[in-house]
Amino acid sequence: MKFLYSDGPIIACSTCTLAHAAMAVIRISGFKSLSQFAPFFKKDLTGPIEPRRVYYTKLVLQGQIIDDLCFTYFEGPKSYNGENILELSVHGNTLNIERIIELFIKEGGCQHAAPGEFTYRALKNKKLTLSQVEGLDLFLNANSGYALDQGLSLLSGNLQEIYQELYDLFIKHKSSLELSIDFAEDIGEEAAKHHFEESLEAFAKKFQALVKRVQPMDHNLIQPEIVLAGLPNSGKSSLFNFLLSEERAIVSSVAGTTRDYLTETILIEGVKYKLIDTAGIRESEDLIEAEGIKRTKKKLRDSFYSILLINPFEIVEGFAELLNNPFDLILFTHKDVLGFAAAKDELVKNYPQLGSIGAIDLLSLSSEWEKELVSKVNKKYLLEISSKPILLDRHKHLILQASQVLLNYQVLSKHESDVAILSQELNAMGHCISELIGIVSPDQILNSIFSNFCIGK
Ligand SMILES: Nc1nc2c(ncn2[C@@H]2O[C@H](COP(=O)(O)OP(=O)(O)OP(=O)(O)O)[C@@H](O)[C@H]2O)c(=O)[nH]1
Ligand SMILES: [Mg+2]
Structure with missing residues (x-):
């Protein structure tokens, strides 16, 4: 995204606009004088308005009151971004928010703010350094x-x-x-x-x-991912659904049911992880399945915590290659099926590395077992952040x-x-x-930083 640099007054809702809420904060920045908005307010804005004081008033559109609100004026340069800023605390109905924003755009000379534009101005006016913005x-x-x-x-x-x-x-x-x-x-x-x-x-x-x-660069601690991987029919989607407590992924005895990865958020000890169910890895002629498998491999490489599921009854080509990945946890599924012990022994005989990496038999998906898993993931997280990683x-x-x-x-x-x-x-x-x-701040750095920002910040 190319960041748009503008000098005029900008407006945006700084609180979440996706759902109705009791309140919302609309922010206007970069206007010359408060008096230019005088026609919209019952309170006389041409008179003295004390900065950083909250005023209660009503908003007027064509002679009609459209909302009652509180406003605060921050006079530049003593403001968040050095410009004159007006913050309106309005009722949080999304239609109300849109109507007020439209009023200031159509009749107040404001423009919709680009993502991060308020903060960009803070950087430009030396109110924040580049690191502070990041x-x-x-x-x-x-x-x-x-x-x-x-x-x-x-x-x-x-x-x-x-x-x-x-x-x-x-x-x-x-x-x-x-x-x-x-x-x-x-x-x-x-x-x-x-x-x-x-x-x-x-x-x-x-x-x-x-x-x-x-x-390492691929180790994403900002958005940590827990990846469930394995051959087809190893029980990845079953575990995914269990951890989410909902039937999110399709589970079936047809090998290759999950063809592209699925992502959901789970919260473990105050950390939001992305839980990822992946396509079973196997040799495939099918173009879509092959693409899904390619994505699975990428997800595995980038994972924070990776779990390999093994159904000892359905081992296909590619298993040895899969084992080369450094998994955090290896689980045997289908323990309840007759002949499990023999099938597992046979597998460990053929792949001796399995014996040494401490694979665990998974009998049933129970809440105790879930607690154990959660504590393993959390332990790794705590260990990783103990070195205060950047x-x-x-x-x-x-x-x-x-x-x-x-x-x-x-x-x-x-x-x-x-x-x-x-x-x-x-x-x-x-x-x-x-x-x-941040002494040197080339455009591309600014662009990449500000393209992440939300509107209204
Ligand atoms: N008996 C038994 N069946 C299981 C176990 N785990 C999974 N299954 C069954 O095995 C089949 C495959 O399970 P899935 O969770 O769809 O496996 P998957 O790894 O997601 O498979 P793909 O999406 O095809 O890669 C389903 O019929 C499950 O009900 C288990 O521990 N015991
Ligand atoms: Mg699946």
Whole structure:
């Protein structure tokens, strides 16, 4: 999405507009003077209106009262985004909201706000930094308490402080390099060398602590996914339905019933996971089924927690390949069927790796068993967040990139005496850190951040 930059007054409903609610907040930003909206209100807006004070009044359309509401005026630059902002707390009927917005668009010179446009203006007016904007985005879209906390931490500038400290250490080291070029004779070569090494060590130490907080890029902790995988007829959809407590997926004895993956949300200990039922993996000539299987494999790669289901009575080609994936949990289904023990023993004999990875027999889907599963998933989540991982991909990417550059630079600095070469390598790292802080904010970064935002923010 190309972000639309406009300068005029914008309007949007900042609360959920999908269903009727008791109240809604409509926000208008970027107007010159409150008095331009005077005809819409019973209260005289041409008189003194105290900023940040709540006023009760009625809204008027062609002489008729259309709603009674409270409004608050935030006078720029002392507002969320530095502009004049008017917030209307109106009744939350969706038709009412639309009618009021239309009034301000048709007769008040406002335009519909693009997603994130209020915040974009805050960035433009230096009310928020780029990291704070990303923090806000994370906070608003968070699926767990940890993501909420990290969003808030970014918003309140905590992570920014770490980046800033890093940047200061970087500048210190950079100046030590320059010192060794320009003033080595004045301060002595030994002292210059000492200063160079010491400042590099201080920077590297701080940076390594940050690198430890970066997990692999495909490991999505913002939207963690639990993936149920296996051969056809292994019981994936049965488990999916059980965990959702509804007959969401079709369950049948026909192998290949689920042809594309299905997704639903489940809440485990305050974390919203996507639970995914997938197409059974097997060799298939059918184009649609083959596409479904391709998607299953991608989902498996990106999963936070993966469960392999095995029906020992229906093993087909491709099973060995499937076993190569690093599953978090392996379950044998069909334990109630006559001959289960023999079929399972036979399978473990043919695939000895099954014995060592601790597959569990699943007799019945009971609430005790569900509790056990839930606690396993939660345990993994708690373990993963204990290292305080950085959640935002853009930050992870930049930190990893800078880490590689730092490594090269450290090696280079041991035997390279050409300062110009060292300086060039150092600049590459400076670029990554500047981007982290938000000193450099190319359009595409802004676009990708703001395309995630909801309207009204
Ligand atoms: N007896 C018995 N039947 C089971 C068990 N688990 C699943 N089934 C049955 O096995 C058949 C296949 O189950 P599904 O849940 O549709 O299997 P699936 O893995 O989703 O299959 P596909 O969508 O074809 O890949 C259905 O008839 C289920 O009722 C079990 O533990 N015991
Ligand atoms: Mg299925």
